Amino acid sequence: MSRAEDAMTRTATRNGWLLSTPALILLTLAAAGPLLIVLVYSFLEKGQYGNVEWAFSWDGWVGILFTRDIFDGTLGLADAHLTIFWRSVKLSLMTTAITFALGFPTAWFIATRPAAERGMWLFLITIPFWTNLLIRTFAINEVLRSEGLLNTVLISLGLIDAPLQIMYTDRAVLIGMAYVYLPLMVLPLYAAIERFDMRLLEAAYDLYASRMQVLRHVILPIVKPGIVAGSILVFVPSLGAYVTPRVLGGGKNMMIGNFIELQFGQGRNWPLGAALSMTLLVVVMVALLFYVRAANRGSNTNG
Amino acid sequence: MAERGFSVSKLPAFRPVALGVFLALYLPIFTLVVYSFNAGNSIAVWDGFSLKWYLSAWENDAVKTATLRSLYIATFASLIATTAATMAALGTTRRKAFKGQTFIYVMINQPLMVPEIVTAVALLIFFAQIKVFTGYQGLGYLILAHAAFCIPFAYLPIRARLEGMDLSLETAAADLYASPWQTFRYVTLPILAPGIAAGAMLAFVISLDDVVITEFVKSGGQDTLPTYMLGQMRRAITPEVNAISTALLVLTVVLLTCFFLLTRKRNQ
Amino acid sequence: MTQKIAVAAEHTVKSFGQGKASVRALDDVSLEIQSGEFFTLLGPSGCGKTTLLRLIAGFEAPTSGRILLDGADVTELPPNRRPVNTVFQSYALFPHLTVAENVGFALKMQGRKKPEVDDTVARMLALVKMETFATRKTAQLSGGQQQRVALARALAPQPKVLLLDEPLSALDLKLRKEMQVELKRLQKETGITFVFVTHDQEEALTMSDRIGVMSAGKLQQVATPREIYTAPVNRFVASFIGETNFLPVTPTQGGARLGCGAVVAAAGEGPVLTIRPEQITVTPVDAVGAIPATVDAQVYFGTDTHCHLRLSDGERVTARIPSPAMGETGVGIGQRVGLVFAPHAARLIRE
Numbered sequence: 040m041s042r043a044e045d046a047m048t049r050t051a052t053r054n055g056w057l058l059s060t061p062a063l064i065l066l067t068l069a070a071a072g073p074l075l076i077v078l079v080y081s082f083l084e085k086g087q088y089g090n091v092e093w094a095f096s097w098d099g100w101v102g103i104l105f106t107r108d109i110f111d112g113t114l115g116l117a118d119a120h121l122t123i124f125w126r127s128v129k130l131s132l133m134t135t136a137i138t139f140a141l142g143f144p145t146a147w148f149i150a151t152r153p154a155a156e157r158g159m160w161l162f163l164i165t166i167p168f169w170t171n172l173l174i175r176t177f178a179i180n181e182v183l184r185s186e187g188l189l190n191t192v193l194i195s196l197g198l199i200d201a202p203l204q205i206m207y208t209d210r211a212v213l214i215g216m217a218y219v220y221l222p223l224m225v226l227p228l229y230a231a232i233e234r235f236d237m238r239l240l241e242a243a244y245d246l247y248a249s250r251m252q253v254l255r256h257v258i259l260p261i262v263k264p265g266i267v268a269g270s271i272l273v274f275v276p277s278l279g280a281y282v283t284p285r286v287l288g289g290g291k292n293m294m295i296g297n298f299i300e301l302q303f304g305q306g307r308n309w310p311l312g313a314a315l316s317m318t319l320l321v322v323v324m325v326a327l328l329f330y331v332r333a334a335n336r337g338s339n340t341n342g
Numbered sequence: 343m344a345e346r347g348f349s350v351s352k353l354p355a356f357r358p359v360a361l362g363v364f365l366a367l368y369l370p371i372f373t374l375v376v377y378s379f380n381a382g383n384s385i386a387v388w389d390g391f392s393l394k395w396y397l398s399a400w401e402n403d404a405v406k407t408a409t410l411r412s413l414y415i416a417t418f419a420s421l422i423a424t425t426a427a428t429m430a431a432l433g434t435t436r437r438k439a440f441k442g443q444t445f446i447y448v449m450i451n452q453p454l455m456v457p458e459i460v461t462a463v464a465l466l467i468f469f470a471q472i473k474v475f476t477g478y479q480g481l482g483y484l485i486l487a488h489a490a491f492c493i494p495f496a497y498l499p500i501r502a503r504l505e506g507m508d509l510s511l512e513t514a515a516a517d518l519y520a521s522p523w524q525t526f527r528y529v530t531l532p533i534l535a536p537g538i539a540a541g542a543m544l545a546f547v548i549s550l551d552d553v554v555i556t557e558f559v560k561s562g563g564q565d566t567l568p569t570y571m572l573g574q575m576r577r578a579i580t581p582e583v584n585a586i587s588t589a590l591l592v593l594t595v596v597l598l599t600c601f602f603l604l605t606r607k608r609n610q
Numbered sequence: 611m612t613q614k615i616a617v618a619a620e621h622t623v624k625s626f627g628q629g630k631a632s633v634r635a636l637d638d639v640s641l642e643i644q645s646g647e648f649f650t651l652l653g654p655s656g657c658g659k660t661t662l663l664r665l666i667a668g669f670e671a672p673t674s675g676r677i678l679l680d681g682a683d684v685t686e687l688p689p690n691r692r693p694v695n696t697v698f699q700s701y702a703l704f705p706h707l708t709v710a711e712n713v714g715f716a717l718k719m720q721g722r723k724k725p726e727v728d729d730t731v732a733r734m735l736a737l738v739k740m741e742t743f744a745t746r747k748t749a750q751l752s753g754g755q756q757q758r759v760a761l762a763r764a765l766a767p768q769p770k771v772l773l774l775d776e777p778l779s780a781l782d783l784k785l786r787k788e789m790q791v792e793l794k795r796l797q798k799e800t801g802i803t804f805v806f807v808t809h810d811q812e813e814a815l816t817m818s819d820r821i822g823v824m825s826a827g828k829l830q831q832v833a834t835p836r837e838i839y840t841a842p843v844n845r846f847v848a849s850f851i852g853e854t855n856f857l858p859v860t861p862t863q864g865g866a867r868l869g870c871g872a873v874v875a876a877a878g879e880g881p882v883l884t885i886r887p888e889q890i891t892v893t894p895v896d897a898v899g900a901i902p903a904t905v906d907a908q909v910y911f912g913t914d915t916h917c918h919l920r921l922s923d924g925e926r927v928t929a930r931i932p933s934p935a936m937g938e939t940g941v942g943i944g945q946r947v948g949l950v951f952a953p954h955a956a957r958l959i960r961e
Contacts, residue, residue, distance in 0.1 A: 044671040046686070052440040058433025059446045062426040062493050066449050069490035073464035074456065080467055090470070141363050144353070148360030151351040160364075162602065167367050169598050171551040173568050174587040177575065178370035181377070181584075186384070188373050221367065237351050250354060279457025281554050286575055296459040303463060303558075313467070316460045323457055510702035513669055516689040517696045518716035519767060525690075528715070532706045 074320070081313035089307040099310030103318060120298075127294040130209060131277035134216040135270050138224035141217070142269065146228035150235070161229065168222035176286045179215045180206070183287070207289035215287040216277050223276070224269040231265020267333035275323050275330075295319055371591070378584035395585040405586060408570040412550055415481060415566060419488030420496070420545035426489070427496035427545075428538055432530075435504045453491040461491065462558035469559055479561045487559050488549040495548045496541035499605060503537025540604040543597045550590070614645040615681065616771055616803040617666055622675030624661050635661040636672070637827035643771075643805060643820075645680075648797050650806045652814040653824035654850070659807045662824075663773050666805065668692045680770060690719075695764035696773040699780070701756045703748040709759050710735070710744040716767040734762040737796065754785045761793075765800060774806045778813065790817055811851045815839065823847050839886075841878070844960045848884045855890075855927050859883040859958065866958055869923035872901045876956040887930035889955035892917055892941060893948040900948025903927065905941050917941065919949065 081099045083091040106117040149160040167175060182188045183205045190202035205211050235258070243253045259266070281296035288294070293301070295315065302312030378396070382389030399405050427450075434446055453461065469483045511533070515525040553568040560569060567590065574583055624636040636658045643649045651659040664670045665677055668689035676685045684692055695716070703712050710731050717727040735741045738758035748756060757777060764772055774793075778786045794817055797804045808814055814821050815835040822832045823846070831843045842848035845856065858881065859866035865875040866883050876883055893900045903919040906926070910933070917929045927949065941947055 044673055047671050048438065048440075051437045055433040055437060055440045055446075056442065058429040059450075060429075062430040062497075063446065063449055065422070065426055065486070065490045066452060066493060069465065069486045070453050070456070070461060071449060073468035074460070076468050076471075077460070077464045141359060144356035144359035145363045147353060147356050163364060163367075166595060166598065167371065169547060169551075170371070170594055171553075171568060171587075171590055173551075173553050173571055174374070174591060175371070177571070177583065177587060178374040180575070181373055182370045186387070188369075218366070218370070221363070240351060254353060276457070279459050281459045281462075282572070286572075296457070299459055299463060300558075303466060309467070312463060316463050319457055320460050323455070327455055508700065508702060510698050510700055511704060513689070514696070514698055514702035514704075515715070515719075516669075517667055517694070518719060518763065519690050520715070520719040521690055524719050528719075529704060533704075 077313045077316050081310055081317050083310050085308045085310050087307075089303070089309060091309050096310065099308075099312075099314035102308065102311040103314055123293050123295065123298050126209065126292070127278055130213055130216065130294065131274050131280075133213055134220060134277045135224075135274045137213070137217040138221050138273050139266065139270060142221055142224035142228055143266075145221075146225045146232050146265075149225075149229050150232040151237075157233075161226075164222050164225050164229075168226070172219060172282055173286075175219050176215055176283050179218050180286060183211050183214065206287065207292065209288070209292055211287040212284045212292055212294070215283045216280060219283055220273045220277060223272040227268040227272060228262065228265045231262040231268075235261055264333045268330055271326050271330040271333070275326050278326075279319055279323065374584050375588045375591070377581050378588040380581050380584075383580060395581040396589075398580075399582050399585045399589075402582070404565070404570060405567070405582075408565045408567045411481070411564065412566040412568070415484050415488055416546050416549035418485045419492055419549045420542050422485070422489040423492035423545045423549075424496045424500075424538060424542040427493050427541055428500055428534070430493075431497055431500040431504055432526075435501055436507075436509060450497055451494050454494050458554040462555045465555060466558040473561070481564065483559050483561075484556060484564065484566075487555055488552060491552070491555065492545035492548050496545040499540040499544060499601075500534065500537045502605075503534055503540075507533055536604045540601050543601045543604075547594055547597050551594070615642050616645040616647070616679070617641075617643040617805065618676075618678040618681075619662065619665070620676040620678065622662070622665060622672045622677065624658075624665060624670065625673045634827050636665070638675075639824075639827070639829050641822060641829060641832065643803060645803055646801050648794070648804045648806065648817060648819045650808060650814040650818035650821045651824055652808055652811060652821050652850075654809055657824040658827040659809075659824045660775055663696075663775055663805065663807050666771070667694055667696050667773050693770040694773060695767060695769040695771075696775060697757075697760050697764045697777045699776045701760040701777075701780075703756055703759055703763070705747070705749055707748070708744065709740065709746050709748060709751070712748060712759055713762045713766050715763060720767065730766055734766045737765070737799070738762045738792075753781055754789065757781065757789060758792075761796065765796070765802070768800075769802065771803045771805060774804060776808055777806075778808070779810075786813075793817065815851070823850060825850070840955075841957055842884065842959060845882060845884075848959060852886060853928070853930075854884050854886050857883045857885075857921075857925055857927070861958060866956075868901070868921065869925055870901065870921045871923075874901075874951055874956055875953070876958050877954065878958040880958045880960040882959050882961060883956055884959055885951055885956045887916065887928045888914075889952040890927065890929035891950045891952070892919075892929055892931055893950055895946045895948045897948045897950065900950050903947055903949050905943055905945045905947060907943065908941070919947070 080091055082095055082097070084094045084096040084098065086092050101114070102117070104117060104120065105114040106120075107114055145164075149157055149164070152160055180187075184190075185202040185204065185206065189205070190199075193199045194202065205214070239257055239261070240253060243257045248256065278294075279296050280294055281300065284292060284294040284297055288297075296319075299312050299315045299319070302308045302315065306312070377388075379391050379393065380387075380389055381392035381394065430446070430450060434443060434450075465483075465487050469487075473479060473483075507530075511529055512525050515529045516522075520528060551568065552566075553572055556566050557569050557572065560566070565573065567586065571583055571586060619639055619641045622636055622639050623634065625632045625634050627633055639658070639662060641662075651662060653659045661670065665672050666679075668684065668687060672685065676683055678684065679692065679694065704715065707715070713734050714727045714731045717730055722730075731744070732741070735744055738761050740755065740758050740762065743751065743755065743759075748759060751759065757780075760777070777793075778789050781789060790813060793804070793806075806814075806817065815838075818835055820832060820834055821838050823830045823838060825846050831838060831847045833841075838847065838851055842851065842854075848854050848856070857868055859868055859876075861879060861881070862873060865873055867873050868883070874883070895902055901921065903921050905917060906920050907918040909916040909918070913933060914930045915933050917931055919927045919929060921927060929949065
């Protein structure tokens with residue numbers, strides 16, 4: 040490389056870093072950096088009244104799956120913890136399934152609208168997406184509660200005599216999360232379906248496929264990257280959900296997010312909370328890796 | 343047309359399901375808005391139209407201070423985030439790939455990937471130490487935390503705008519004797535402006551909406567509107583919460599409409 | 611006009627990419643362009659002509675070699691400090707500025723006073739006949755109008771050299787012809803050195819004082835249009851500019867022997883003889899000095915008719931005959947005719 044050429048490359052690199060510096064400092068201070076502290080905390084001893092003692096300990100990590108008997112100090116499987124993990128995973132998977140079942144027809148519907156209309160329908164999906172999560176959860180709360188819209192309607196139709204108790208159950212959390220995360224499923228599905236070449240359908244019907252066969256053997260395989268993307272985009276925040284289970288699940292039906300909070304509040308077990316946070320982070324990162332791979336594959340086959 | 347002939351893109355029951363989804367998306371929000379105008383105390387029984395809950399929210403000092411605090415934090419956080427994001431977008435787009443670029447991307451998008459509760463816990467721990475160390479208890483922590491997680495939201499539209507910009511315009515400016523700074527000031531910045539405005543609006547909305555991180559980072563007496571509302575939901579809910587929600591909803595929709603109009607212009 | 615050198619490239623090399631994947635876009639190109647000249651860089655896409663232009667403008671730095679403007683080394687000077695302006699292929703008009711603001715941009719950057727800027731802008735817009743559009747936004751202009759604004763903008767700061775990167779390629783045929791005349795006029799009026807890049811050989815021939823033909827990162831030939839057309843130095847130049855015939859020959863004293871045995875006079879040296887189709891006359895087979903051939907096909911082109919012929923050794927030759935002349939000779943497919951090469955038209959070239 041010549042000197043002039045070299046200088047151009049060097050300036051580009053230097054400017055790239057210099058311009059990114061303020062953002063990097065902010066993110067290091069108030070996003071990425073503190074995660075390292077959480078990692079450190081997960082290996083410390085818990086303090087009497089919260090916080091930590093600066094001594095190395097595996098207790099935080101062991102505490103994820105086991106509890107120490109108060110009297111003899113032996114370790115036993117922590118059933119309560121396992122219940123919470125299982126509920127988190129189960130509810131997140133079910134949320135993903137429900138949002139897919141509802142989101143796929145919706146995305147298909149939008150993608151097959153005339154081009155001029157599509158923007159309007161998409162906007163209708165995006166508005167709730169950007170609306171305050173708390174407000175949306177609160178809105179669902181109003182529908183589900185004993186004197187809420189759903190029960191009022193059902194009773195006045197004579198379908199039920201007494202209000203259904205939905206609030207503060209897993210079902211309420213499930214409905215709430217499906218409601219809140221549905222746009223996250225619809226948007227990537229729409230992106231995949233919009234690129235789908237509708238002429239393939241003509242070819243499939245021409246070759247004697249039925250509607251269901253077309254869906255099963257042509258549409259779903261081709262839009263699969265969008266399905267994977269949408270599923271992970273829903274699964275990841277569901278797993279880490281905090282507000283929805285807190286408002287709709289009440290105190291009892293905790294998910295991992297609330298369980299972590301508990302450790303930093305009444306539980307006064309910061310190392311356990313830190314270890315749980317790290318575990319959640321790792322699970323989410325693995326899921327996101329799949330997402331990136333699916334997204335890349337999607338752009339390779341369709342783009 | 344749908345009845346006669348065969349439409350290849352039609353799939354059984356998709357249309358009713360989709361329309362049902364749109365209905366289900368908006369019905370709860372709609373109910374919430376309607377009951378904010380309820381004259382009665384209930385959020386379930388309709389007692390006639392009234393603005394009393396808006397008045398009551400307006401006269402509620404806790405609501406007023408929380409609202410002002412929310413706006414204050416969102417303003418500063420979005421300003422800081424947008425400035426940092428604009429610079430980062432200029433540094434990372436439209437140039438030859440340079441060493442460390444991937445690292446910068448990952449860092450910028452990090453708040454989108456890490457579960458909020460994990461970041462919240464991390465900031466709780468970190469800021470607790472700093473609070474002990476410096477004795478400072480102010481809103482700075484919230485602004486800093488909000489600015490950080492707003493960066494990717496501000497970054498994305500700015501970057502999209504930059505990537506859609508004709509590179510030869512800046513080349514042309516340099517050819518016409520503009521120094522790098524003049525090129526930025528007279529060509530890049532004016533063309534980039536709608537993207538920056540869009541990014542700032544998104545950042546503002548995101549900051550305004552945050553519950554989880556704020557809930558963990560705030561010190562005593564630093565409730566923002568969302569954390570105030572979260573606290574209220576533990577108690578008996580009155581339509582006052584509906585009124586606050588509706589006001590916030592309207593603000594969000596207005597900002598988002600502006601955002602879409604700003605980003606749409608580029609495509610036309 | 612004195613023979614002053616406005617632009618010089620000295621052994622410039624430009625590689626893109628690194629290591630094995632590296633591509634040499636410019637391979638040791640040396641070139642001198644005279645002051646006040648209309649110089650055209652002609653070649654197919656990917657030949658390196660645009661790269662050379664960008665090196666002169668300063669948008670790229672050469673891997674090795676030097677760029678000189680008026681004798682001064684500007685290799686390491688950024689584009690905003692080079693007295694050179696460019697008309698971009700895409701025009702690159704600033705969408706947020708009006709026509710007048712676009713034209714005045716460079717002067718504003720140079721910190722000129724407003725009256726001076728306004729005055730120059732007015733003169734430039736008059737020069738390109740766009741006075742009435744001064745306050746329009748550039749998006750409201752047609753392609754041809756944008757082209758004129760781009761020209762005015764690049765001429766406004768009175769550059770020593772104006773670089774034009776395929777500026778006419780986006781225009782339709784009729785506009786392109788108009789702009790060719792217009793560009794030539796502007797160059798005459800302003801006396802500025804024009805370096806024009808194109809892949810259109812006709813454009814190059816009609817407008818240029820001199821042409822540099824490029825291929826595969828190398829400068830193949832630099833000469834006047836007439837010389838390029840009548841005396842190409844190699845097969846690439848001969849075939850890229852206009853249509854031509856190639857015949858393998860054995861050189862003899864002052865000429866060459868064709869495969870069929872006929873000996874023709876030809877200048878130059880090399881194993882290939884080239885002759886343009888319009889330099890061949892079709893005669894009766896027994897005409898004096900005619901090379902015997904058989905008519906394979908005729909294609910009617912309006913003013914001309916292309917005659918596809920075969921020599922006795924199987925080599926194919928195309929002759930272009932004015933259509934009225936064809937009627938009189940009355941050739942038909944399969945007919946045996948004679949070919950006569952116009953004097954001094956045949957040349958021997960390198961491969």
